[in-house]
Amino acid sequence: MSALTPPTDMPTPTTDKITQAAMETIYLCKFRVSMDGEWLCLRELDDISLTPDPEPTHEDPNYLMANERMNLMNMAKLSIKGLIESALNLGRTLDSDYAPLQQFFVVMEHCLKHGLKAKKTFLGQNKSFWGPLELVEKLVPEAAEITASVKDLPGLKTPVGRGRAWLRLALMQKKLSEYMKALINKKELLSEFYEPNALMMEEEGAIIAGLLVGLNVIDANFCMKGEDLDSQVGVIDFSMYLKDGNSSKGSEGDGQITAILDQKNYVEELNRHLNATVNNLQAKVDTLEKSNTKLTEELAVANNRIITLQEEMERVKEESSYILESNRKGPKQDRSAEGxxxxxxxxxxxxxxxxxLDVEKELEIQISMRQEMELAMKMLEKDVCEKQDALVSLRQQLDDLRALKHELAFKLQSSDLGVKQKSELNSRLEEKTNQMAATIKQLEQSEKDLVKQAKTLNSAANKLIPKHH
Structure with missing residues (x-):
């Protein structure tokens, strides 16, 4: 697999390095990189069946460049996605020894070198992506600090090393996506360094710049003073992303969930950037409006002052011309009278x-008195409004009290009527009670009479019984 991934080109390549650089096209051109879920699949172009329709041949330079762009874009997707997932699971600040982070920088280096125009030197041809990165400080002023820091690093001697250091500092600053977008949007500047069909000049470059927004959730910390960035060999390790074509797809659901979470993080980060941009623009607009208003006022004052000075100048000129004219025409004996x-x-x-001046002072006094009167009137109006509100609330309370009074009166009336009804019922009950008491007395009297009659009958019966015997 290492034979398919060439080392990084140096500014002064030897014959062996030129041979290794030529082998880069084996990975980019003779293979097609595709994504299967979270993994990478490599297929030789000779194994891909072609349709009967006429298509560009594999030897067509445009077809080869398009295949290279697609391969690099897929590698960037896998690298960024794997880096975000592993970093979030790790839960700590990443350093330069972290393997997924190293692979990310290698892939970014290949993307930036794709389609670079070769600059001929007396030692041979030189391909370096440091030139385009230097343009970023002209497009985004915040990048000037990174460029100055890279140029001040003592251990960097080659443009490739400076470009690698720039990428690391931009990632630490969490501005890599912003800088890449600003660079890709200026195609007229990039055309000086890249071929027309290079990755940075096509749509794939914009897609990669958008994917880089997700890296803003990662905290990275690099110490580049003791790191040899000039002589590093940028080899893509496919073993981190490859999988067997016959393996099961049991993790497809997890891959979809992870993709959704990545999209969510990307959208949130993009929204945060847009909100920050809108706030900055709004602050700038407010500042410009304030400065514009202030300048307009100053201009009006200056215009009034200029008009006043011009009027005074004209009046002085007229008076001086009149005096000079009178001095020329009048006799000398009249000069004393004129003086x-x-x-x-x-x-x-x-x-x-x-x-x-006295009138102006009096006018100022009158104006101040008028302002005081206006202020007093406003205070009185405010007091009147408050009192009106209080009066409205009191009227509302009075209406509520009246309604409550009517309700209580109605309840009192109802209670009086109930009392009358109860008294009448009570009187009726008393009458019935009296009647029942009289009836009881009559019954008692009749009972007594019946007892007496029974006794009489018993005594009579007792008398009759012996006589009968």
């Missing part, structure tokens, strides 16, 4: 100015 008139005019102007 006296001028002094009187100045005195009169001074008096008028003082009078104007």
């Amino acid at each position: 006296q008139a001028l002094s009187e005019a100045r005195k009169h102007l001074k008096e008028e100015t003082q009078l104007r």
Whole structure:
């Protein structure tokens, strides 16, 4: 498998390194990378059956480049997904020794190098992705700090090492997705470094930039001072993603749940970025509106001041021209009289100015009094409104009391009627009781009479019985 994954190209390749770099096309062109759930499947293009319809041949450069883009996009998907899942399960800050994180940087390096234009030097051809990454600070001012930090690192001597350090710092800053999106949106700048059918120039690059948003949930910490980024060999380890084609798909449900969670995290992170962008734009709009209002007020004041100065200048010019003209035409003996008139005019102007100042002061006093009166009127209106509200509430309470009074009166009336009915019933019961008592007395009297008669009859019977014997 290592024969299919070439090492990273160096700025001054030797013959062996050029041969290894040529082997990169074996992985990118002669195989097709596809995703089966959470795993990776490699298939040789010769084993893929073609339809009878005419299709581009495998030797077509455009077809090969499209296949390379698709392969790299699938590898980026698997790498990002595996990194997020393993990092969340691990639950700690990741460092440079974490294997899935190393594989992610290797895949990103391959994506950034895809379709780079070769720059010829006296030592040979050089392909480096550091040039496009340097453009990010022109598009996003926040990236200038990362670029400056990379340039200040003492151990980096090659553009490839600087590019690798830039990727790590951007991931630590949780801005890698934002920077990649800003770079991909400027195709006119990327065309200087990439071929037209390169991954960064096509739709696959935008998809990868969108997938990178999910990495903002990961906390990473790197120490690059003692790390040799210039001579690292970027080899993709397929064993982390490969699975047997005949294996069961028992984890398909878990894969769907994980995919849904990844989409949820992606949408939440994207929503957070959009909210932050909207808040920043709203703050900028508010600041611009305030500054625009302030500048408009200052402009109006300046215009009024300019108009006043122009009027005063015109008046002074007219007065000076009049005085000069009168000095030229009038005789010398009249100059003293004119000087006296001028002094009187100045005195009169001074008096008028003082009078104007007094009037302005009086006007200011009147304005302040008027403002105080308006404030007092507003307070009175507020007091009246409050009293009206209190009056309305009191009227409502009075209505409630009246309704309660009517209800109590009705209940009292009902109770009086019940008392009358009970008294009448009581009187009737007393009459019946008296009647029953009289009847009882009569019955008792009749009983006594019957007892007497019985006794009489018994005595008579007793008398008759002996006589009969």
